[in-house]
Amino acid sequence: SYELTQPPSVSVSPGQTAIITCSGDKLGDKYACWYHQKPGQSPVLVIYQDTKRPSGIPERFSGSNSGNTATLTISGTQAMDEADYYCQAWDSSTASYVFGTGTKVTVL
Amino acid sequence: QVQLQESGPGLVKPSQTLSLTCTVSGGSISSGSYYWSWIRQPAGKGLEWIGRIYTSGSTNYNPSLKSRVTISVDTSKNQFSLKLSSVTAADTAVYYCARQIPPSMVRGGFFDYWGQGTLVTVSS
Numbered sequence: 001s002y003e004l005t006q007p008p009s010v011s012v013s014p015g016q017t018a019i020i021t022c023s024g025d026k027l028g029d030k031y032a033c034w035y036h037q038k039p040g041q042s043p044v045l046v047i048y049q050d051t052k053r054p055s056g057i058p059e060r061f062s063g064s065n066s067g068n069t070a071t072l073t074i075s076g077t078q079a080m081d082e083a084d085y086y087c088q089a090w091d092s093s094t095a096s097y098v099f100g101t102g103t104k105v106t107v108l
Numbered sequence: 109q110v111q112l113q114e115s116g117p118g119l120v121k122p123s124q125t126l127s128l129t130c131t132v133s134g135g136s137i138s139s140g141s142y143y144w145s146w147i148r149q150p151a152g153k154g155l156e157w158i159g160r161i162y163t164s165g166s167t168n169y170n171p172s173l174k175s176r177v178t179i180s181v182d183t184s185k186n187q188f189s190l191k192l193s194s195v196t197a198a199d200t201a202v203y204y205c206a207r208q209i210p211p212s213m214v215r216g217g218f219f220d221y222w223g224q225g226t227l228v229t230v231s232s
Contacts, residue, residue: 086154
């Protein structure tokens with residue numbers, strides 16, 4: 001089955017840039033999206049189709065996808081960005097959605 | 109504004125069948141080209157997609173759960189449901205229902221509306 005791997009944790013200082021990676025075989029041939037999830041809440045979409053931001057998501061969130069890695073970048077990270085982040089892709093070979101292992105972003 | 113709400117027993121005995129329903133409000137479940145999915149999350153762990161259904165009744169399931177999962181839809185009630193058979197403690201999780209924008213609409217697709225989630229515990 002298709003797997004997406006993320007680092008368990010990323011720490012960042014307020015105002016700095018957080019970079020979260022998502023690795024999967026030929027992930028760049030698929031389209032990735034990203035969600036953040038705060039404790040006790042449902043996930044919220046922050047990036048879709050590799051690079052697009054839904055309405056209401058701040059410009060500091062950006063995405064890219066190439067080769068085997070999709071990347072979520074949070075520029076000028078704020079305390080409110082502290083959350084778990086999950087990547088997700090559609091695996092056409094099994095007609096199923098796959099989530100990444102998740103990354104906890106801590107704003108120190 | 110579309111809203112989704114999960115409902116069902118919070119406690120299920122091992123070997124029995126877990127049954128949950130998701131009620132959609134703020135729009136018809138039959139309108140548009142959306143799919144409707146179930147996703148779960150064990151405590152302190154990541155998200156796992158369980159499966160999806162289209163209002164025609166067409167389904168796709170996670171290969172790892174396929175043998176135990178059935179998702180159905182009742183358009184007259186604006187609801188879709190999940191049945192997971194032969195449950196064990198490993199099936200204890202928060203279960204979410206979500207609306208899916210399919211890859212046919214947006215490349216890659218994504219989940220745009222989620223329910224608040226419901227905790228299901230498998231225990232005797």
